[in-house]
Amino acid sequence: xxxxxxxxxxxxxxxxxxxxxxxxxxxxxxxxxxxxxxxxxxxxxxxxxxxxxxxxxxxxxxxxxxxxxxxxxxxxxxxxxxxxxxxxxxxxxxxxxxxxxxxxxxxxxxxxxxxxxxxxxxxxxxxxxxxxxxxxxxxxxxxxxxxxxxxxxxxxxxxxxxxxxxxxxxxxxxxxxxxxxxxxxxxxxxxxxxxxxxxxxxxxxxxxxxxxxxxxxxxxxxxxxxxxxxxxxxxxxxxxxxxxxxxxxxxxxxxxxxxxxxxxxxxxxxxxxxxxxxxxxxxxxxxxxxxxxxxxxxxxxxxxxxxxxxxxxxxxxxxxxxxxxxxxxxxxxxxxxxxxxxxxxxxxxxxx
Amino acid sequence: xxxxxxxxxxxxxxxxxxxxxxxxxxxxxxxxxxxxxxxxxxxxxxxxxxxxxxxxxxxxxxxxxxxxxxxxxxxxxxxxxxxxxxxxxxxxxxxxxxxxxxxxxxxxxxxxxxxxxxxxxxxxxxxxxxxxxxxxxxxxxxxxxxxxxxxxxxxxxxxxxxxxxxxxxxxxxxxxxxxxxxxxxxxxxxxxxxxxxxxxxxxxxxxxxxxxxxxxxxxxxxxxxxxxxxxxxxxxxxxxxxxxxxxxxxxxxxxxxxxxxxxxxxx
Amino acid sequence: xxxxxxxxxxxxxxxxxxxxxxxxxxxxxxxxxxxxxxxxxxxxxxxxxxxxxxxxxxxxxxxxxxxxxxxxxxxxxxxxxxxxxxxxxxxxxxxxxxxxxxxxxxxxxxxxxxxxxxxxxxxxxxxxxxxxxxxxxxxxxxxxxxxxxxxxxxxxxxxxxxxxxxxxxxxxxxxxxxxxxxxxxxxxxxxxxxxxxxxxxxxxxxxxxxxxxxxxxxxxxxxxxxxxxxxxxxxxxxxxxxxxxxxxxxxxxxxxxxxxxxxxxxxxxxx
Numbered sequence: 001x002x003x004x005x006x007x008x009x010x011x012x013x014x015x016x017x018x019x020x021x022x023x024x025x026x027x028x029x030x031x032x033x034x035x036x037x038x039x040x041x042x043x044x045x046x047x048x049x050x051x052x053x054x055x056x057x058x059x060x061x062x063x064x065x066x067x068x069x070x071x072x073x074x075x076x077x078x079x080x081x082x083x084x085x086x087x088x089x090x091x092x093x094x095x096x097x098x099x100x101x102x103x104x105x106x107x108x109x110x111x112x113x114x115x116x117x118x119x120x121x122x123x124x125x126x127x128x129x130x131x132x133x134x135x136x137x138x139x140x141x142x143x144x145x146x147x148x149x150x151x152x153x154x155x156x157x158x159x160x161x162x163x164x165x166x167x168x169x170x171x172x173x174x175x176x177x178x179x180x181x182x183x184x185x186x187x188x189x190x191x192x193x194x195x196x197x198x199x200x201x202x203x204x205x206x207x208x209x210x211x212x213x214x215x216x217x218x219x220x221x222x223x224x225x226x227x228x229x230x231x232x233x234x235x236x237x238x239x240x241x242x243x244x245x246x247x248x249x250x251x252x253x254x255x256x257x258x259x260x261x262x263x264x265x266x267x268x269x270x271x272x273x274x275x276x277x278x279x280x281x282x283x284x285x286x287x288x289x290x291x292x293x294x295x296x297x298x299x300x301x302x303x304x305x306x307x308x309x310x311x312x313x314x315x316x317x318x319x320x321x322x323x324x325x326x327x328x329x330x331x332x333x334x335x336x337x338x339x340x341x342x343x344x345x346x347x348x349x350x351x352x
Numbered sequence: 353x354x355x356x357x358x359x360x361x362x363x364x365x366x367x368x369x370x371x372x373x374x375x376x377x378x379x380x381x382x383x384x385x386x387x388x389x390x391x392x393x394x395x396x397x398x399x400x401x402x403x404x405x406x407x408x409x410x411x412x413x414x415x416x417x418x419x420x421x422x423x424x425x426x427x428x429x430x431x432x433x434x435x436x437x438x439x440x441x442x443x444x445x446x447x448x449x450x451x452x453x454x455x456x457x458x459x460x461x462x463x464x465x466x467x468x469x470x471x472x473x474x475x476x477x478x479x480x481x482x483x484x485x486x487x488x489x490x491x492x493x494x495x496x497x498x499x500x501x502x503x504x505x506x507x508x509x510x511x512x513x514x515x516x517x518x519x520x521x522x523x524x525x526x527x528x529x530x531x532x533x534x535x536x537x538x539x540x541x542x543x544x545x546x547x548x549x550x551x552x553x554x555x556x557x558x559x560x561x562x563x564x565x566x567x568x569x570x571x572x573x574x575x576x577x578x579x580x581x582x583x584x585x586x587x588x589x590x591x592x593x594x595x596x597x598x599x600x601x602x603x604x605x606x607x608x609x610x611x612x613x614x615x616x617x618x619x
Numbered sequence: 620x621x622x623x624x625x626x627x628x629x630x631x632x633x634x635x636x637x638x639x640x641x642x643x644x645x646x647x648x649x650x651x652x653x654x655x656x657x658x659x660x661x662x663x664x665x666x667x668x669x670x671x672x673x674x675x676x677x678x679x680x681x682x683x684x685x686x687x688x689x690x691x692x693x694x695x696x697x698x699x700x701x702x703x704x705x706x707x708x709x710x711x712x713x714x715x716x717x718x719x720x721x722x723x724x725x726x727x728x729x730x731x732x733x734x735x736x737x738x739x740x741x742x743x744x745x746x747x748x749x750x751x752x753x754x755x756x757x758x759x760x761x762x763x764x765x766x767x768x769x770x771x772x773x774x775x776x777x778x779x780x781x782x783x784x785x786x787x788x789x790x791x792x793x794x795x796x797x798x799x800x801x802x803x804x805x806x807x808x809x810x811x812x813x814x815x816x817x818x819x820x821x822x823x824x825x826x827x828x829x830x831x832x833x834x835x836x837x838x839x840x841x842x843x844x845x846x847x848x849x850x851x852x853x854x855x856x857x858x859x860x861x862x863x864x865x866x867x868x869x870x871x872x873x874x875x876x877x878x879x880x881x882x883x884x885x886x887x888x889x890x
Contacts, residue, residue, distance in 0.1 A: 031562045036573025041409055056563040059573040064851045065557070068467065074474045075562050168837040170852060209754040209836025213575040214729065221391035223734040223753070236578065240389035292577070340853040347840040348668045361697040368694050368772075371765065372716045375727035378737065379719060382727075390730065431629050438626025450626070452871055455818060456637050459870055460644075461826035461846050464863040467856070468640035490636040493629065498819055502778050502811035512622075522622070536780070539707055540773045543714045544819075547769075551721040571720050579723065587719050594715065602708045 026054030030271055033058045033066060034081040035258070038132075040291035047278050053271050070095075078266040079275060084257050085171075087128050088121035088330040096127040096261040097269070104273060106280035113322075114297035117257055120327035128259035129276050132294040134231035135255050135317050135325055136172060137248040139216065141241075144225040152180035152249045154226070156199055161206045165218050165227035168210035170343035172254075173200065175328065176228060179251050185326050188335040197342040201349050210347075219244060230256070232294035234314040246314040252324035255317070257297070376591060383584035390579060400585040407582055410570065414586065416481070417550065417566040424488035425545035431489070432496025432545075433538050437530060439497070440504045454498075457491040465491065466558035473559060480561035487559040488549045495548055496541035503537030648860035660861020664869075669845060669862065676842040679756070680824035683763040684771075687820050688813065690764070691771035695779050696805070709776070713769045725762060725833050732758050732834070754836025762834040763824055771816040778812025779805060814877065825870060826863075842866060 026048060036059040044055045058075065060066035063086035070077060070090075080090065090096055101107040107129070114130040122128040140149050144163070155164055155176075167173050175185040177196040187193065208224050215227040216234075220241045229237070234246035260279070262272045278284055285298040295315055296302065302316065309315045317325075331339075383401070387394030404410060439450040457465055469490070473483045507530065515525040531538075553568040560569065567586070574580055651657045663669060698709055716724070731737045732753045739749035752758050782805060790800050828843035842862070849859030 033562075035576070037577040058562040059569070061572055061576065062851065064854055067854065068851070069470070069558065072467075072470050072474060074470055074479045074558075077562070168832065204838070207838070209838065211833075211837060214726070214833065217389065217391045217578070218733070220389055221730075221733065221735055223736075236389075240387065240392045336853060337855075340848070340855065344668045344840070344845065344848070347838070347844075348671055361700065364693060365697055368690065368768075369712070372713065372768065374731060375724040375765075376716050376719055378727035378730055379723055390726070431632055435626040435629025438623045438629065441622035441625075446623075448875065450630075452875065453633055453637065455822060455871070455874065456641060456867070458819070458822045459826070459867045460641075460863055461828070461843050461866075463847055463850050464644055464860065465640070467850065468644040469636070471643045472636075472640040486636060490632070493632065495819065498815040499774060499777065502774055502815050503781070505811040506778065506781055506808065522625075526625070536707070536710070537777055540710050540777055543710060544770065544773065547714055547717040550718055553722070568720060568722075571722055575722070579726070583720075583723065587723060591715070591719060594718065598708065598711055 026052055028052075028268060028271060029054045029056055030078045030268065030275055031056045031058065031075060032079045032081075032275070033060065033070065033077045035059065035066075036061055038081065038258075038292060040287045043279075043284055043287055043291075046284070047275060050278075051271070051274055053274070055275075076265045077263050078268065078272050079260055079262055081131055081258055081260045083328075084121050084259070085328050085330045087259050087261060090261060090263075091122060091127050092330070095264055097264045097266065098126045099129070099262050099273060099276070101125070101129065104277040104280065106277050106282070109280050109282065109285065109298045109300040111297055111299045111302075114257065117255065117327055118259065120329055122259075127261050129261075129280075130297040131258045131260055131279070132232075132292065133255060133257040133297055134295045134314075135248050135321060136167075136176065136228065136230055136253050137234065137246055137313075138226050139219050139229045139234045139237050139244055139246050140226035141219055141222065141224075141243055142245050143243050144222075149226070149245075149247055150250050152176055152251055155228070156180065156203050158206055160225050162208050163225035164203075164207050165215045165224045166203075166207050166210050167215065167228050168212045170339050171328065172228070173210070174339065174342075175254050176249075179249075179253055179326075182251065185254055186329050186331065188331060190338060193335075193338060193342060197346055200346050204346065204349055230294075231314045231317065232292065235293050235312060238312075238314065248313065248317065248321040248324070250324070252326065253321075254328050255322060255325035256328060379584050380588045380591070383581065383588040385581065385584075388578060388581060400581040401589070404582045404585045404589075409565065410567075410582055410586060413565040413567050413570045416564060417568070420481075420485060420488055420566060421546050421549040424485055424492055424549050425542050427485075428489045428492035428545045429496050429538060429542045432493045432541060433500050433534070435493065436497045436500040436504055437526070440501065451497075451501075454494045456494075458494050462552070462554035466555040469555065470558040478561065479559060481564050483559045483561065484556055484564060484566075487555050488552065491552070491555060492545035492548055495544040496538070499541035499544060500534055500537040503534040507533050644860045645864055647857055648864045651857055660858050661865050663858055664842075664862055664865040668840075669842070672840045672842045672845050673866070675840070676825055679760065679763065679841065680821050682760060683767060683824045684817055684821045686760070686764050687768050687771040687816070690768060691775050691816065692809075692813075694772050695776035695809075698776055699779050699782075710773060713772055713776075717769055721766070722829070725766075725830060728758075728762050728765065729753070729833055732761065754834070754838060756835065756839055759831055759835040759839055762830040763827065766827075766830065767820040767824060770819040771813075774812040774815040774819070775809055776812075778809040782808050817877070818874065822870060822874075825866065 030053055032055055034057070038059075044057060048054050058077070060069065063083045066080070066082055067086055067089070069075070070080065082090070110130050114133065115125050117133070118125055118128050118130055138149060138154070145154075145160070154160060155166075174193065174196050177199055178185050178187060178192065181192070181195060181199070183189070183192045183196075209218070211218065215229050216237045218224045219227045220237050231246065234244070237244045238246070260276055262269065262276070266272050279288070280298060282298070282300040285296060285301045286304070289296045289298070289301050293315065295317060302310070313321065382390055384396050384398070385393055386397035386399070439447060442450060460468075466487075469487050470479070473479060473486070477483055512525055512529045515529050516522070520528070551568065553572050556566055557569055557572070567583075571579060571583055574583070648660050649656055649658075651659065664673060734749070734751070734753055736753065742749055786804055787800055790804055795803065826843045826846070828841055828847045831837075831839050831841045831844055846859050846862050846866070849855045849862065
């Protein structure tokens with residue numbers, strides 16, 4: 001017993017020694033809610049240094065998690081970054097407040113076409129500021145495939161048995177199947193969704209795993225020939241294994257945009273705008289880009305990018321890819337219920 | 353024959369330890385991997401260790417994690433041990449109800465417990481470090497009770513009763529009679545509580561305030577982009593430090609017993 | 620007899636932080652989106668897909684508990700027979716791996732078990748055929764047993780290590796063989812510890828989902844996955860809460876039966 005107490009005492013002492021270096025406490029604070037690893041920590045420090053405004057930073061893994069915590073009202077957030085359809089939901093529920101983007105010094109850095117894309121969930125560009133965007137496509141190992149990969153068909157025609165990693169997320173998985181079948185990814189037509197489910201059930205025996213975050217690693221390690229991934233992941237995959245390539249299939253895909261909104265609870269609007277403006281500043285946006293390596297809508301950053309990155313479809317989607325892609329929007333409650341049913345049935349299929 | 357049996361037993365224990373420590377070896381190897389990806393080997397490096405010490409966020413999270421783990425485990429151990437002693441004295445009905453209620457935090461999926469606590473806490477306390485501490489103590493208590501209870505069952509309570517009859521106060525009797533006999537159960541309970549606390553992500557996530565981070569919440573946040581190698585370095589260091597400290601304590605304090613042990617085993 | 624009042628702080632704590640949050644969830648389970656009372660979410664567990672997941676979870680949890688007992692019991696026995704005086708150190712040795720982050724350890728298992736993984740690499744060195752167990756229920760089971768084993772070893776070891784040596788000596792002197800000693804003395808006296816272990820393994824195994832997602836390749840659906848999905852992906856908290864409450868009731872009923880036996884055995888354990 002005594003041993004343990006001594007050990008605990010030493011440990012506690014160690015903890016005290018670890019940190020606690022007192023810094024000057026800022027007078028005002030912004031509470032910021034963002035995805036995990038979605039901002040360079042230095043950027044936050046720099047903002048506090050330049051403006052004297054402290055940041056209380058909170059992270060979420062998925063849009064749903066973010067929504068769950070946000071909507072409980074447990075913490076009063078000032079700024080929230082989330083994905084297109086979730087931003088749409090928050091706007092529709094009256095959680096966002098209008099931001100005067102024209103008064104911001106650097107908001108012009110965001111390319112016009114991204115403001116256009118945003119209209120899918122923010123029709124008058126009043127609330128959402130685009131932050132990062134990308135596509136969904138196939139990351140594949142060039143040494144393990146025969147012939148060119150340019151269609152979602154390779155996932156469904158049975159030629160890569162047990163070599164496919166699909167996304168473990170209902171919306172994403174249905175999305176690409178709908179696209180393959182030639183439907184809109186925002187469809188609410190039950191027949192189309194059931195047709196997609198049928199195809200997915202047929203495909204299930206060929207699927208090695210449904211993963212989310214580990215999908216990229218499985219292809220990098222050579223455990224699978226291809227995986228459905230977000231474009232940003234594909235870039236990282238290529239960094240680790242140069243045999244990997246990324247393609248947005250010709251049938252089209254999804255373009256996703258993560259954006260910032262200022263919540264209705266935000267009291268210090270001036271500070272919030274300062275923060276958004278800061279994120280659009282070229283040097284800051286570059287820093288964030290080099291930390292995250294997702295496609296940036298900030299044209300000042302793109303202009304100064306290396307040629308190699310500019311020509312990488314995982315970092316800079318081509319005009320053609322973008323034209324083929326659709327933005328994902330919030331779907332009705334009853335369609336969500338249908339989605340859940342279909343997804344559960346798919347997962348249950350062939351189970352013990 | 354005895355010798356063969358001994359060899360067999362040692363092999364078995366070695367295999368169990370290998371099973372428990374196999375992933376730890378993987379983490380240790382990864383901490384020296386000069387590649388940001390966990391699945392490619394980029395050569396040997398020590399740079400994650402130096403990067404670790406300049407990473408303010410990780411050190412801060414480490415501090416929170418240890419405070420939270422040791423604090424919640426200690427408080428849960430006290431409340432849980434007293435609780436177990438009390439529950440054991442209850443009549444059958446009370447005992448059954450109390451034991452069932454005890455299990456509720458482990459019966460519910462973490463996500464349910466986490467969201468339930470969040471919705472409940474929001475009504476009267478701001479989320480912050482305190483709310484996480486309360487949540488951790490709550491889900492730690494069952495593990496303490498479950499560790500202490502078997503000890504209490506095999507405990508000879510007549511000594512306690514006798515002490516009371518001879519005029520010992522309840523507190524005195526508890527500390528001098530009951531406590532020494534259930535000590536290892538309490539210790540196991542404390543360790544398990546600490547383990548649960550260090551591991552928890554979901555409940556922490558929903559009950560924490562903005563800006564409070566534990567190592568778990570940080571690691572989960574990193575999954576999307578790939579775990580930062582600094583985390584492997586930190587795990588390795590923690591592992592090594594704890595191991596060495598406890599080994600030293602064990603060697604220093606156990607010397608007398610140690611020889612006895614060797615004599616015993618060489619028989 | 621005032622001993623039971625020692626549990627006062629515990630009871631207050633449980634009411635304040637376990638029961639009240641539980642009521643919040645129960646309210647959500649018994650209502651629908653419009654706030655009206657409904658049984659739908661509670662009985663939803665009997666729908667084919669949920670029932671299938673429930674049965675699969677039961678099978679996995681039973682299997683995991685059984686394997687844990689089979690692995691843990693000899694471990695505890697052998698540890699005792701080496702007569703380690705330093706029990707704290709032994710406990711610590713078993714718990715230490717669990718102090719490394721759970722997700723990191725499970726990801727490490729994924730690397731060990733995967734197709735081009737460490738295990739297959741080692742097998743290849745010995746000229747053995749590689750195993751294709753990644754993303755199957757076997758991998759899921761390995762992960763579960765790994766995660767829960769210490770919670771079985773510790774209580775059993777704790778119970779066994781307390782058994783009075785004199786009792787065993789006495790039995791031997793009276794002519795009992797090793798097996799009789801085990802059957803008549805060690806096993807009955809280790810029962811309370813084993814029961815604690817069963818609760819600590821079986822119950823969390825019923826609700827776990829992370830291991831199924833990572834090691835099972837997301838192809839296996841445990842009831843925990845469904846509850847998680849209702850909460851985090853479908854955002855249907857009412858249904859998620861309902862499923863969770865009915866799962867809880869099922870397990871509680873099961874435990875009540877176990878506990879009754881436990882109570883009855885208390886008096887006879889020494890014989």
